[in-house]
Amino acid sequence: MNPDKNIELMTSSTNRLLKNMEALTSSGTWELNFQTNTLTWSEGVFLMLGYEPNEFQVNFETGVSVIHPEDRERALAHMNEVLVNNIDYYIKKRLIKKDGRIIHVVSKANLERDEYGKPIYMIGVFQDITEFIKTKKKLKKSKKVTEILIENIDGIFWEADAETFQFTYVSPQVKKITGYSQKEWMSSPSFWMDHIHPEDRDFSVNYFHSETKGLKDHKFDYRFKKKDGTYIWLNNRVNVMHQEGVPLKLAGLMVDISNEKELSATLNDELRLKQNFLKTLPSVFYLFDESGKFLIWNNQLETVSEYSGEEIGQMHPLDFFLGKEKETVHHHIQKVLEHGHSELETKLASKSGKVTPFIFTASKINYQGKTCVFGTGVDISEITASKNLLSESYERFEFLAKATNDAIWDFDVVNNSLFWADGFHSLFGYDLSQTQPSLDLLISLIHPEDRERIVSMITAYFNPKCEQNKWLEEYRFKKADGTYAYVMDKALFIRDINGQVTRVVGSMQDISPRKEYEKSLQKLNEELEAKVKALAISNLELEQFAFVASHDLQEPLRMISSFMGLLKRKYGDKLDEKADQYIQFAIGGAKRMQRIILELLELSRIGRNETDLEVVQTEAFVNEIIEGLALKNRKGKFILDALPEIKTNKALLQHIFLNLISNAVKYAKKDLPLEVKISAEELKDHWKFSVKDNGIGIDKEYFEKIFVIFQRIHKDSEYDGTGIGLSIVKKAVEKLEGEIWVESEIDQGSTFFFTIKKIA
Numbered sequence: 001m002n003p004d005k006n007i008e009l010m011t012s013s014t015n016r017l018l019k020n021m022e023a024l025t026s027s028g029t030w031e032l033n034f035q036t037n038t039l040t041w042s043e044g045v046f047l048m049l050g051y052e053p054n055e056f057q058v059n060f061e062t063g064v065s066v067i068h069p070e071d072r073e074r075a076l077a078h079m080n081e082v083l084v085n086n087i088d089y090y091i092k093k094r095l096i097k098k099d100g101r102i103i104h105v106v107s108k109a110n111l112e113r114d115e116y117g118k119p120i121y122m123i124g125v126f127q128d129i130t131e132f133i134k135t136k137k138k139l140k141k142s143k144k145v146t147e148i149l150i151e152n153i154d155g156i157f158w159e160a161d162a163e164t165f166q167f168t169y170v171s172p173q174v175k176k177i178t179g180y181s182q183k184e185w186m187s188s189p190s191f192w193m194d195h196i197h198p199e200d201r202d203f204s205v206n207y208f209h210s211e212t213k214g215l216k217d218h219k220f221d222y223r224f225k226k227k228d229g230t231y232i233w234l235n236n237r238v239n240v241m242h243q244e245g246v247p248l249k250l251a252g253l254m255v256d257i258s259n260e261k262e263l264s265a266t267l268n269d270e271l272r273l274k275q276n277f278l279k280t281l282p283s284v285f286y287l288f289d290e291s292g293k294f295l296i297w298n299n300q301l302e303t304v305s306e307y308s309g310e311e312i313g314q315m316h317p318l319d320f321f322l323g324k325e326k327e328t329v330h331h332h333i334q335k336v337l338e339h340g341h342s343e344l345e346t347k348l349a350s351k352s353g354k355v356t357p358f359i360f361t362a363s364k365i366n367y368q369g370k371t372c373v374f375g376t377g378v379d380i381s382e383i384t385a386s387k388n389l390l391s392e393s394y395e396r397f398e399f400l401a402k403a404t405n406d407a408i409w410d411f412d413v414v415n416n417s418l419f420w421a422d423g424f425h426s427l428f429g430y431d432l433s434q435t436q437p438s439l440d441l442l443i444s445l446i447h448p449e450d451r452e453r454i455v456s457m458i459t460a461y462f463n464p465k466c467e468q469n470k471w472l473e474e475y476r477f478k479k480a481d482g483t484y485a486y487v488m489d490k491a492l493f494i495r496d497i498n499g500q501v502t503r504v505v506g507s508m509q510d511i512s513p514r515k516e517y518e519k520s521l522q523k524l525n526e527e528l529e530a531k532v533k534a535l536a537i538s539n540l541e542l543e544q545f546a547f548v549a550s551h552d553l554q555e556p557l558r559m560i561s562s563f564m565g566l567l568k569r570k571y572g573d574k575l576d577e578k579a580d581q582y583i584q585f586a587i588g589g590a591k592r593m594q595r596i597i598l599e600l601l602e603l604s605r606i607g608r609n610e611t612d613l614e615v616v617q618t619e620a621f622v623n624e625i626i627e628g629l630a631l632k633n634r635k636g637k638f639i640l641d642a643l644p645e646i647k648t649n650k651a652l653l654q655h656i657f658l659n660l661i662s663n664a665v666k667y668a669k670k671d672l673p674l675e676v677k678i679s680a681e682e683l684k685d686h687w688k689f690s691v692k693d694n695g696i697g698i699d700k701e702y703f704e705k706i707f708v709i710f711q712r713i714h715k716d717s718e719y720d721g722t723g724i725g726l727s728i729v730k731k732a733v734e735k736l737e738g739e740i741w742v743e744s745e746i747d748q749g750s751t752f753f754f755t756i757k758k759i760a
């Protein structure tokens with residue numbers, strides 16, 4: 001084979017190889033020959049620059065001209081430096097393509113020198129690195145973005161070994177968020193763990209480890225102690241990188257969520273508050289959507305309806321109502337949905353069928369993107385009951401107003417309206433269908449003489465400072481027929497908290513008959529008083545008469561007696577037996593007359609001047625009387641039963657006991673030994689004494705008579721007496737403000753009782 005041909009072949013195959021290689025690697029080859037001062041480009045260079053292969057003749061100038069003007073000087077300087085200082089040729093520069101676009105190339109070359117060190121030629125390669133540069137730029141840019149992100153986000157980027165859980169990286173944020181520098185953080189393997197709040201530590205570490213082992217990306221919150229000692233809430237989001245079921249690396253982000261935590265704590269508080277509010281709300285609260293499904297309700301609904309929360313969750317609002325109410329409630333809901341709001345008074349039926357009156361107020365709202373009805377219901381049983389009570393009490397009032405004999409009136413101060421009940425017709429004759437009552441009318445009907453007094457009194461009651469609310473006055477009120485009736489008007493003034501009178505309710509009673517009666521009574525009293533006066537005068541006159549009479553009568557009596565005695569002494573022997581007997585009778589009669597007169601005198605004197613009071617030991621006092629009597633009369637048995645010490649008029653008491661005891665002695669039975677018992681008993685206001693004998697007794701028919709003057713049961717011959725004694729006793733007892741009476745039985749004895757008023 002021809003060696004030249006061989007060389008040619010070799011050259012062409014080398015060329016082919018070069019061409020393919022250049023195309024594959026987007027590179028081109030150049031050669032600078034220092035001996036011929038020529039520059040040659042391979043096809044790759046032409047293609048790289050957008051030319052057809054060998055489109056033009058390359059020389060040194062064209063070689064320089066394709067270099068970017070800004071890089072040209074540097075390129076030539078580098079070439080020079082390679083030639084002078086024998087360094088490697090390596091330069092990055094920009095070339096200008098045929099279409100003007102710019103490409104980045106790396107140019108590397110080898111310099112061949114002759115044995116004298118003189119440069120012969122330089123063979124180099126252009127490598128198009130435009131894409132690489134672009135990618136690098138992009139990378140740089142994205143790195144920048146990541147860095148900016150890393151450094152500006154409120155979180156710490158970190159990386160850790162998935163096996164040892166040792167941090168391998170923490171972003172600079174660590175300083176800003178925790179106060180610790182990256183270096184401090186990395187200083188100890190347990191740094192992170194040591195700074196977790198003790199209460200959160202076990203959970204956080206265990207969860208972190210177990211999720212990592214389970215190859216699960218995860219997140220958890222914990223409190224972390226900052227350098228200044230305070231705690232922040234961190235949210236740690238962990239990305240577990242693994243291969244073939246083995247965790248390799250952990251990367252994550254710790255975000256400061258203290259604010260959110262605080263916010264959610266506040267939100268929680270608020271939510272709790274709302275829930276508590278709803279729970280404790282005395283009203284029923286509910287929220288249901290358009291389909292009628294309950295979304296929210298409070299306990300009160302469960303309590304009132306007797307349905308459990310679970311049941312309510314399945315129920316429709318209409319399920320809480322019965323019969324016709326269902327329809328009303330349905331309309332109410334429709335109204336809310338159409339007009340936004342509605343109010344309804346209805347009856348809610350509980351699970352057990354208990355029906356409770358309720359007022360529901362509902363509004364349309366948008367809740368979680370749905371149109372809903374929310375509202376409250378208030379149990380109005382009490383109000384209804386009190387309403388009923390009110391109407392009942394009003395009925396009662398009306399009934400009362402009708403039933404009573406009084407004229408009831410009701411003045412509504414606020415509206416200045418006066419109501420008159422039927423009484424104004426029945427008592428005063430007013431036709432209520434024709435009369436419009438008013439305060440002015442009322443005042444005009446008061447008698448002119450009473451009007452000023454009544455008006456000024458009412459005015460005083462209207463003063464808010466007046467503390468009196470009940471009013472009672474009598475005045476004359478003009479009737480429909482023009483005559484006046486005496487009325488007693490009783491009123492109750494009702495005030496508000498400021499004392500202002502808001503209402504006055506009253507009743508008028510026609511007291512004319514009573515007034516008439518009072519008048520006649522007064523007249524009667526006056527007459528009676530006059531009679532008493534007259535009686536007192538006549539009594540006094542009578543007493544005076546008795547006194548004078550008895551006094552004056554004694555003188556002629558004494559004369560009769562003494563002359564009769566004289567007659568007997570001087571002419572006794574000349575008179576016969578009969579005449580002697582007559583004289584004897586006349587003397588006896590005179591004596592008797594004298595005795596009567598004396599006793600009458602005593603009676604008339606009783607209580608005249610005897611007002612002196614003294615303490616009397618009644619036992620000793622009575623004993624003295626008995627002893628005085630016993631001397632004159634035959635003895636008897638006297639029993640004194642614990643007689644008290646009393647304060648009284650001694651002279652009057654003397655009259656009483658003396659007469660009673662002497663009667664007991666006088667009217668004793670002849671065949672039976674006398675026995676007299678004197679006892680006393682203390683009553684509330686009086687002393688009660690009794691003088692009991694075992695004498696002849698008194699017939700019942702004479703119980704009253706014996707106390708009347710001159711009334712005697714027995715004949716003078718049988719028992720000596722005047723019939724004045726008990727009259728004296730009675731008068732004395734009455735003077736001592738007591739009473740006297742007798743209990744007796746014929747042949748069994750008598751008991752005289754008398755009382756005398758206690759004197760303090």
Ligand code: ADP
Pocket residue numbers: 663664665667693695696697698706711712713714720721722723724725726727750
């Ligand atoms: P006199 O004793 O002087 O007749 P009195 O006024 O003392 O008058 O009594 C009136 C009458 O009452 C007596 O006449 C007598 O019939 C009756 N009488 C009074 N005391 C007793 C007595 N202790 N027992 C029975 N009869 C009596």
